[in-house]
Amino acid sequence: MVLSLAYRVTRRVLISVAVLLRCEVSKDTELLVLRHENAVLRRQIVRVRYEPADRFWFAALSLLIPRRRWAAVFPVSPATLLTWHRRLVARKWDYSAWRKPGRPPTATAVKKLVLTMAKDNPTWGHRRIQGELVKLGHRIASSTVWEILHAAGVDPAPRRSGPTWKQFLTTQAHGILAIEFVHVDTIGGLKRLYALILIEHGTRRAHLAGVTANPTGKWTTQAARNTLMDLAERGKKVKFLIRDRDTKFTDGFDAVFADEGIRILKSPPQAPRANAICERIIGELRRELLDRMLIVNEEHLRRTLTTYLAHRNEARPHRTLGQLTPAQAETGPPVPVNLADYRIRRISVLGGLIYEYQIAA
Template sequence: MLRLAQENSTWGYRRIHGELLLGIKVAASTVWQILKDAGIDPAPNRTSTTWPDFLRSQADALLACDFFETRTVNGTRLYVLAVIEHTSRRIRILGSTAHLTASWVTQAARNLVMDLDDAGRHARFLIRDRDGKYPILFDAVLTDAGIQVVLTGVRIPRMNAIMERWIRSCRRELLDRTLIWNQPHLLYALREYERFYNTHRPHQGIDTARPLQTLPQPTTDQAAATRLDIRRRQRLGSILNEYHHAA
């Protein structure tokens, strides 16, 4: 093994595994240790762009999507599809349905493309998991619009962590505190949360900014700070609260 590893620093790893196809099983970590002990650096193709590097370099043109489920008071299961922009954290609720069909999901993709065009937003990649809810036409619609679909690894939800984190926030701040009567009521509540999330709620991931609203200028006058008139606006029966300066 050591002789094989020393033959070529680029192909040593592959040669070792190739020889072991004769019936000997060994962990990849063992092969790595052999190469390390032999003073052989990792091959160039194993020092390529990592997933975090890809996310950072393509953030401006990166979208992510996912499905999540909720139930009405009578037990009806409803499916929701949402998309988030990595850079701005802007969320888009593409819709909700009780009957998840290929045509519904495909139409949601078309709606997303039209919404991006109307907003003058250009995206190059969309991250999604390998859920069977996505039909072939979903990817085809996005590909025709110049958006490449990037699949996450098997059982690696952290590859879509920003989208997963939004779903967690939506559940904790809205769905876990609301009795959903039916599909129209769910869509209404989600639209309210979408507006709240995009225009008011601060996001730590973008320095407490909001996706669609700039931060106010900080108050430097201490005297003025003691005379602030802050008003509260309630949404969805006080489930969501917005605070702003009085006019």
């Protein structure tokens, strides 16, 4: 009786153990089936897009599984899982929503003024510009000026560039002489004549250095000597001579000016703007004179140019000089008058091609 009872109890225990063992095997088998199904689905889907909740769930579960098992368990790479986890940690400690407003941005007008100062004054650094703004009554940190220049791609230090042609010509105007040839075809036989024109940058006075049909090196050299003698008589001091690369300007021509300490500045090839003032005079000569009359010979061209240049220097107003004539720019502007109280006298120049107007005495 006792043996029978012991057998039954033992049998029940063994059956229970076997059932438990079969449950574990069954669970493992189910996991294997699910993993295989997951692998099959991965092969069929190009890329799985996970929602933020999915990323949160995977990242949280990764804390419970050894890292060496991540590649086999999770449907993403370990690097992706670590990235998601870092984002969760960063989001937890992100207090940007409670961050107070910082320093207000620099006004657009101030930024524009800073960039304008930097452009107009290539030697100014960020501290020099800051001082200029403080002088105007605007308090600003030098670091702010530095950031404005840096953001605009401008070197905050005074190393931006040398002076432009325009800046150079403006600052050195009273010591610059420009020279250029202008050619004219005569009415008889279409003979080509050449006139050498000089212009003083500072006063805008233009001069005729000579007219010839054969501008040889000897002729241009003598024209250079005559020009220097004329400048010396009028007390003009020249530091620079601007010319183009015309082959008519020989080494002998340059040597005449170099001996007097005058530096020759050759304009770049095919860059007429580098000698813009002289080129403008040539255009003015053609528009106002040469395109409106026929030249007979060399003497006719010389008289015509001499008369026109005298009119230009004494009676023609220039925008660059504030609508004064070169003569008025040297002596001072005229006294304002009421034209209704005066009679205006008209003077014919070059046979009525041009007219001058004066207040009658």
